[in-house]
Amino acid sequence: MRIDHLRGKQKFSALDRYLQRLSEKGFDVAGVPFRLVDDLLSAEVETVDFQALLPIARHTVGGQPRLLTALLGDLSDGSYDRLKRIVSDADAHSMTRFEAMGWAAYSGHRAEFPATENSVMDVFQFWDHSMPPKEILDAKQLWVSRAEEHVWYDDQSARDFIREGFGDAAAKAYSELWHPALKSDVFRLYRLAKCGGLYCDADSKPEYRIPEFLRCGGERVWASSMTNVPNCVVNNWFVAARPCHPFIEAMLEQVLRNIRDIDSRGIFWLSGPGSFTTFLYQNIGKYDVGLLPQSCLKSELFRQFDADYKHTEQNWRVYEHKLGLDNDSGLTWALRNV
Template sequence: MGKTLNFNQRLRLDGFMAEGKFPRMDRFLTRMGERGVEVAPLPWRLLDGALSEGAEVDFAAMAQIAAHVGPERVPLFAAVMAGLAVGNTEALADLARDEDAAPLQRFEAMGWRVFLTHRAALPKAGNPVAQVVQFWDSSTPPAEITSARASWQAVNPAQLWFDDAGAEAFIREAFGAEAAKTYADLWHPAIKSDLFRLYFLAAQGGTYADADSRPGAGIDGFLATAGSGVWAGSTTGLPNCVAQNGFLSAPAGHPFILDFLDHVLANLRNPQGRGISWLAGPAAMTGFLHQHLGDYDLGLLPSGLMKAQLFRQIKAAYKHTEQNWRVYEHRRGLTREPGLRVTLEALAR
């Protein structure tokens, strides 16, 4: 792990970004790298900040700093800059199809292509969201989750809360016994949550927010205007820009929710060694959207905007236990390789 920038250095870097002084930024990052600073994450952080603020940026000029993301990701950063500069995603499409590129980089290109296709700003007018819904598998969540829940109740008294038994009962009543059994047979709370949110939004609509989160400063405005569309976020501060389902908003019966639900159920019938994210979570959602690029009216918001305005996950103790799907899969030796393989095979069809 390298050094990080100090406060004054961060200010200088942000100033170069605000003024579009990319040659000076390039030289500055070079010097910082020579001094042992870990510079590879910085271009992505700067990009997320610009996207989140809606800043006017000469992205063609910003491509000058591509070398600082690390040699393995220079093609990805350059393709993202090209997509933002010229308004199409052909460079990202070429990278995603490049069988000589690393599998993860090909998937990352898919994620960025999905984001640029569905890139959106916060809604300014529209119908209100029906309700906020959340899930925690146990009927007695830890105190930090109970506190987070209260913060959502404060902004939306119509908030609905489901535990494992309640979610199964909801699915049985709305979709039948077979659907409820599919849910009940799942092996981890994270994948139960992934499936339940889709069933709920398909039936009733609203905004789903992970239980380990707090609302942002702009949530009132969002809930007042976002009820007619599908909204989610993307991890635009990282090379691996997946579409996130931790905050997912949609009206009842929206085609995207119905079709993605069918996709997830098909994955569960034929898991092929894939982990939870690839079966029903963000990786699955990203791959599905890429398969159906532009087919749905869906808005993806950049990461910094999501965190500042709508939804920020909390640091929760459970994330260090097997109740966190990452810990659960890591201890069982599960990797992303099967998910990458199946996703890239679908791209080739």
């Protein structure tokens, strides 16, 4: 409560001193600075003096003080130049460079809640089996109750959609994908490219501003970034777009290329947030994409829950951990052209 009070009043010098006292008492405060940035990015205030936050960068660890300092400078002047210098620094840790890539992508596409009057076509979701568990079905009903039109796909109906819209070869390639998470990642892009709409992961629940978003968010691509942590990846668990949007079409082509040239990378890098982050960074400003901060997404639009399947190999993280896959190949791939 004390931290929230000082953040709300933008008393950042006092906040720095308070974090120092907590640290001296043995409390781990390393995660606090990025959470504060996320809160400020999501707050409905006219101006934030991000430069005044600079002293709290010292409470982070590893390469994060440099990362946070660059981020605050870029947020202050509406650029991503300082972050790009970290991405290009071959002497920096590879994870710090990728973290800077994610923050640069966010800074280049930072957006506020949509305010146009173009409605989203529909909400659609995917679950590979025809009979999802009860907790997934319960969440589905919440989405149905909030959307004027809701479409549910399983593995068979997703394959049929791809065949009808993109041909037999595309449907066959989809069928050969080796994990439900990969199929879901690929299918949502096919569906968005053809019909648009709002894709939401099945293990999520709508928050109170979803009806408003569905009325207003139908013109550009909308997604979100993990602005509450150093690793600010662009997420693909909540993506809205109009039909035939060039970003979605280009992202689909990139994901299909990634899968053809797998190079020992995991799903995160082939079709998930790693691929979205890398592609958007390489194309900052080229496409009309709006990225919402994490706090806005979680408190106003979309909240994931800890579904039981996440503790089984249906979760790509569990599946790949058992295979011994790590981030090394993915990081190398993400940084090779910068």
